Amino acid sequence: MNTMLNLFTNHYLIFIWIILLTFAWSVMPHPLLVIGISILPIAILMMLHYPFLMVLLFVIFSFFRIHEVIPQLYNFKIPLLLSLASFATLGWNVFYKQRFTLWWRPELTGLTAFFIAVSIGVVMASNLPIAIQYYLNIFIKIAIMCFAITWLTTRETDFAFAAKAIVFAGCIVGIKALYNKANGIGLVEETRVTIGRVFGSVLGDPNDLSLVLMFPSAFAVGFILTKGLSYRLKIYGVMSICILFSAILATQSRGGLLGILAVFGIFAYRRIQNKLLFLGGGAIAALILYQVAGISGRVSGGAAEEGIDASAMGRIYAWEAAIGMANDNPFTGVGIDNFYSNYFFYSPHWDGVNHAVHSTWFGVLAETGYVGLIIFVTVIVMLVKTNLHTLQILESHPSKFSPAIHTTAEALLAGLVGTLAAGTFLTFGFSWPIYILGAMTISLAHWTEQQLLPHTVQQKDY
Numbered sequence: 013m014n015t016m017l018n019l020f021t022n023h024y025l026i027f028i029w030i031i032l033l034t035f036a037w038s039v040m041p042h043p044l045l046v047i048g049i050s051i052l053p054i055a056i057l058m059m060l061h062y063p064f065l066m067v068l069l070f071v072i073f074s075f076f077r078i079h080e081v082i083p084q085l086y087n088f089k090i091p092l093l094l095s096l097a098s099f100a101t102l103g104w105n106v107f108y109k110q111r112f113t114l115w116w117r118p119e120l121t122g123l124t125a126f127f128i129a130v131s132i133g134v135v136m137a138s139n140l141p142i143a144i145q146y147y148l149n150i151f152i153k154i155a156i157m158c159f160a161i162t163w164l165t166t167r168e169t170d171f172a173f174a175a176k177a178i179v180f181a182g183c184i185v186g187i188k189a190l191y192n193k194a195n196g197i198g199l200v201e202e203t204r205v206t207i208g209r210v211f212g213s214v215l216g217d218p219n220d221l222s223l224v225l226m227f228p229s230a231f232a233v234g235f236i237l238t239k240g241l242s243y244r245l246k247i248y249g250v251m252s253i254c255i256l257f258s259a260i261l262a263t264q265s266r267g268g269l270l271g272i273l274a275v276f277g278i279f280a281y282r283r284i285q286n287k288l289l290f291l292g293g294g295a296i297a298a299l300i301l302y303q304v305a306g307i308s309g310r311v312s313g314g315a316a317e318e319g320i321d322a323s324a325m326g327r328i329y330a331w332e333a334a335i336g337m338a339n340d341n342p343f344t345g346v347g348i349d350n351f352y353s354n355y356f357f358y359s360p361h362w363d364g365v366n367h368a369v370h371s372t373w374f375g376v377l378a379e380t381g382y383v384g385l386i387i388f389v390t391v392i393v394m395l396v397k398t399n400l401h402t403l404q405i406l407e408s409h410p411s412k413f414s415p416a417i418h419t420t421a422e423a424l425l426a427g428l429v430g431t432l433a434a435g436t437f438l439t440f441g442f443s444w445p446i447y448i449l450g451a452m453t454i455s456l457a458h459w460t461e462q463q464l465l466p467h468t469v470q471q472k473d474y
Contacts, residue, residue, distance in 0.1 A: 063101040063112075064164045068174055070094035071157055075444040076181040076224060077215055080208040081188045095153060102160050112163055119398055119454045120162065122391040123447075127155045129384045130348055130442070137347020138354055146349035146442070154447050161451035162458075171456060172416040175231045175423065176245075179252045182228025186259035189221060193262045205262040219370070219438050222260050222268025226434060227445050229256045230275045230427035231419070237279055238422065240415030261301075267370075271434030273298055278426035325361075327437070330369045333358040334378035338385075345381035348442055354378075372435030379442070388441065392432065395450050399425040402457045405464070412463065417456070424453050 059066055072078065073094055079085040105111045130151065137143035165171060185207065192198050193205040200206055200218055209216030215224060235241060235249025260268045277294055284290040330351075336358035337346045346354045355366040369375040377385045402421050406413050428449045431440065440446060 059097045059101050060104050063098075063105045064166075064170050066094065066097045066101045067157060067160045067164055068177060070098040071161065071444065071448060072177060072181045074153070074157075075227075075448065076185050077208070077213055078181060078184060080211070080213040080215060081185050083208075098157070098160065102156075102164070106163065112166065114163055115458060117454055117458060119391070119394050119450070119457075120159070122387065122394050123158060123450065126380075126384065126387045126391055129344075129380050129387055133344040133347050133380050133384065136341075136344040137350050138341075139347065139350050142349050142353060143347040151348060151442050154442075154444060158447045158451045161448065162455045165452065165455040166459065168414060168417060168459075171420045171452070171459075174452065175234070175416075175420050176248075179228045179231045179235070179248070182225060182232075183252050183255050185215070185221075186225055186255040189225070189259040189262055190255070193259075204264045205259070218263040219265045219267055222263040222265035223271070223431070223434060223438050223440060223445060225256050225260045225263070226268055226271045226275065226430055227427060227448075229253060229260070229272060230278075230423040230430060232256060233275060233279055233426065234419040234423035237283070238415050238419040241419065265437070267434040267437030269301055270436060271430040271438075273301065274433035275426045275430035278429050279422070282422070326367055327370045329359055329361045330355070330367050331371060331374045332360050334369055334371070334374035337378040338381050342382045345377070345379045345384060348379050351375060351378045369439055370437055372432075372439055372441045375439045376441040391450070392446075395428060395453050396425075398457045399428060399453050402453070402460050405460050409464070413460070417460070420452070421456055421460075424449055424456065428453065 070091065073091045079088070079090050106114065131147070134140075134143045134147045165174070188207055189205050192207060198206040198209040198216065200209070204218040206218050206221060207213060207215035215221045232249045232252040235245050236253065257272065260272050273294070276297070277290075280294070281287075281290055284293075333355055334351065337351070337354055340358075351369045352366050356362060359367075369378060373385070376388045380388070399421065403418075403425065406418050406421055428446070431445050431449065435441075
């Protein structure tokens with residue numbers, strides 16, 4: 013009876029598929045349509061079978077803006093398709109098939125509290141349409157994917173593959189940036205490189221571009237310096253950091269320069285025993301990088317400006333405006349993505365145009381209030397402590413964990429510290445990097461602690 017039922021079901025599905033192909037051909041008789049519909053079942057099976065891959069691809073396309081770096085991909089709406097695939101596979105594997113065990117840690121409580129604070133701030137925003145648009149289009153996806161990465165990253169191969177994929181995506185962006193620099197495409201202030209500025213890409217701001225490039229740099233450095241990794245991976249790391257570092261210099265971003273120094277500094281600090289030598293070498297390296305990056309030759313913030321340059325003064329005025337917004341709205345702030353539209357009302361110096369806040373800390377303060385900033389800083393402290401604890405476990409049990417896991421842990425710490433250092437001049441409190449790093453940090457901490465249990469059940473391959 014069951015055999016006959018299965019046979020009937022299979023024939024029924026084939027019949028439905030034939031009808032679908034016939035209808036599609038009658039609407040648009042094109043061979044590519046038939047091919048697309050024919051491979052759709054395979055694509056759906058892969059989507060459901062590899063949930064981590066779908067989520068990772070969505071994060072990479074959303075953060076690195078690959079479809080904007082390669083304009084030929086723009087019209088295919090790849091981020092939208094990947095978002096639908098990610099949400100579908102997340103619901104299917106977590107809630108229906110229950111292939112993944114949901115767990116909780118204090119860091120997730122902190123993140124949840126911050127997400128709630130931002131959500132309340134949206135309702136109370138001074139400009140509700142702007143806040144809702146950013147919240148629905150960007151931030152809600154970040155929040156969901158943060159938990160998805162945390163719960164779906166369950167194997168050693170997941171961490172290793174994610175690190176390689178992040179570096180590869182960063183290299184794609186870096187190569188495009190160097191190409192634009194060499195050909196004078198999309199330059200800001202005559203010297204600072206951007207990508208996709210002509211059609212309003214996020215990478216059209218050199219500061220944001222430097223942040224995107226800095227994120228994979230930590231993993232590339234980890235490939236080079238971690239003992240026990242293959243020479244192919246080390247060569248991959250050397251080639252990648254050359255591309256990424258050169259592209260960061262081409263942005264001439266002080267925040268990006270500070271961030272990459274912090275990334276290198278974490279790796280150096282953990283390897284140089286003489287801390288005085290570390291501090292002296294770091295100071296010299298900072299001066300050299302400042303000159304090599306050509307920041308002194310920038311139109312804004314360059315050596316030609318006397319005293320405090322216009323770029324620095326603009327930030328000071330923006331930060332004063334942020335404090336004013338928080339003072340008037342201490343519990344909710346002015347609402348997510350509302351700093352720019354409120355700048356006129358709170359700036360002590362109006363020059364005819366609104367300005368961005370250019371600081372993660374002051375951005376969170378202005379748009380979520382003092383309550384949101386306290387929660388945000390608390391989460392950051394928790395993530396750093398968690399990362400340090402994970403590294404302590406790995407170093408206490410060197411034979412139990414592979415070099416790939418150690419690379420990921422150290423790169424996450426360096427990337428997090430570098431991102432926070434760059435946050436002095438860059439705004440990413442409500443964008444991808446810190447939440448990707450945070451999710452991977454939490455997931456790696458949970459996975460590492462599970463490996464120390466006497467009867468750990470390993471996650472099976474998909």
